[in-house]
Amino acid sequence: MRTLHVGLRVNELERSLAFYTAVGYEVVGTVEGTAYGTLTMLQLPGDHFVTIELVHDPASGPAGPGVGINHLVIQVESLDATRADLAAKGIAAGPVENPGPRTCWITDPDGYRIELVQWPAGHPDGITKGDFA
Structure with missing residues (x-):
């Protein structure tokens, strides 16, 4: 088993698409006319x-937010480079936290x-049981 994706209800589709594409997501496809409205599928490069x-x-x-979802997590190669790229696109990031995985x-x-998470060198992609040992 694996988690496939999370569905986020959005107020203004174009505004949300502008945000998520600026973050780095790409539109894979759209399904219109469902019982839930228009569904737009996003994935990250790679x-x-x-x-x-x-x-x-x-x-x-x-x-x-407030109806069950707390947050999403995106792994980045370089938190500093990602923050600079987002700032150039008008997206403000909060302060860098944590000495281990930088967030x-x-x-x-x-x-x-x-x-946004930058794992320390040598850390596997994602959280593992080893992170809680």
């Missing part, structure tokens, strides 16, 4: 699978928090 599905249905009322936070247009 990833083989969709990891975010933007769900847009204005008839469903306002979207945003910082950004917030999407609907208020969803996204943690």
Whole structure:
């Protein structure tokens, strides 16, 4: 088993697409006319699978955090380079935290928090049991 992707309800699809493409996501495809509205599938370069599905249905009322999702996490090669790239695109990142895996936070247009993580050299991609030993 594995987690496939997370679906995020968004208020303004174009605004959210502008944000997520600036972060680095690419649109893989769109499914229109579903019972949940328009679904836009996103993945990061080098990833083989969709990891975010933007769900847009204005008839469903306002979207945003507080209904169960706390945050997303994106692994980056260089936190400093990513922060500089995002700043050039008008996306402010919070301060760098933690001496081990370096992290910082950004917030999407609907208020969803996204943690950016740079693992220390030699750390596997992702959290493992070894991180809790």
